[in-house]
Amino acid sequence: MSRRPKSSRAGSRRPSRARRAIRLAEMATLQQPLALRRDLVRIFGEDRLVAVIRTATPELAERAARAMSEAGVRLVEITLTVPDAYELIAKLATDDAFAKQGAIVGAGTVLSGAQAEDAVLAGARFLVSPALVPEMLEVGRARDVMTMPGTMTPSEMVKAAELGADFIKIFPIATIGGPDFVANIRRALTHLPLVATGNVEYDEIPAYFKAGVVGFGIGGPLIRGDLLERGDHAGIVTNAKRFLAATRRA
Template sequence: MSDMLELLTEHKIVAILRRIEDRHADDAARALIDGGIRIMEVTMNTDGAAAMIERWRGKFGGKAAVGAGTVTDMARAEQAVAAGAQFLISPNLDEEVIAYGRERGLSVWPGVMTPTEIVKAWKAGADAVKIFPMGTLGTGYLKEIRAPLDDIPMIATGGVDLHNIADYFKAGAVGVGMGGKLVNLEWIRDGRFDLVTERARQFVDAVQTL
């Protein structure tokens, strides 16, 4: 098991920061860390994502892992790696991106949906896969595909909230990716970082009992 996958298995939540404004980003990251979040993903379709990743590696390196999301192709993979991303996540399966990350010792968690894609990603070197979009597929789907593919770690992304988060882990997820339900951009724009911290703490407390 890679160090990053071990961290995910322990802490279970990946906070997804998408389209966050750079002027709020550091305070938002700090608020999440104060709430117990230990893995943060900056999506590469966020303005200034690479600079944000590089800055956070310096500011928060000892407190949380910082990686890149929405790494849809090699151009974004190269930008993310140059910025110091510790892991790469994508909504799609690109075997070239997996190979590129693995050659540099990074965990790569590609987005997949079908059993064929899951196995293909695993054989290409992914040490976990992101089942997406889980909000549409549902936990029943995850449970079904876990039955024959239980040796492949699966991250569930989409549809997770406080009321159902336990269901994702009961269905076999090793971790969950969480965007707006965890990282409320309205609170962040209003400077209510106390609410961001409290929300993070609620989710962290919820998974610690699993």
């Protein structure tokens, strides 16, 4: 059997046919019905939050994912930069406890159609990219999973909508102008479902909603890497509940 990826670089390679067959077999053992794209769109419309998990080890990523599910965060994104990301996605996708808490796993930092396909085979039910990746959107349509491509410019946003994106991620939002940037975009492109992503802090959430976003992808401020490193599970859960209450409230 082919070697499993051990780094973010390895994670970008396509698994072998044998590994893809294993993924299909794992998908067949799912205990819960697969969430359909329309289910994911509805959930994001209710919670307006995706937890973005990007850690140095799969162990830390799993801890973060389980803390998010305990806090009630239903959409949990494992970025493909996490070592052994596909394996972790498969583990969470087939985990009864994770599913019973209402949590659904997706894949982030998807940079190609091949990565998108492999992530879905591993069990990801939504796909997120840091850039506009048309091939990811094609896989999303074919596999009935929710898609959220990354954009920075109005042209990219319009193109993402034309390609059928469910939601349009603006990334990195803090760097390119924050709420003011969103407000300016919304004056011209009122119909686009924009999602603010990139180190959005808790106290910034109202301003982003006022500017016109429909939701958030939040990593560091939500996951709290400092709490994760020292094993403060309760602290992470409490912090995540606070964020979720803020995004649901609007």
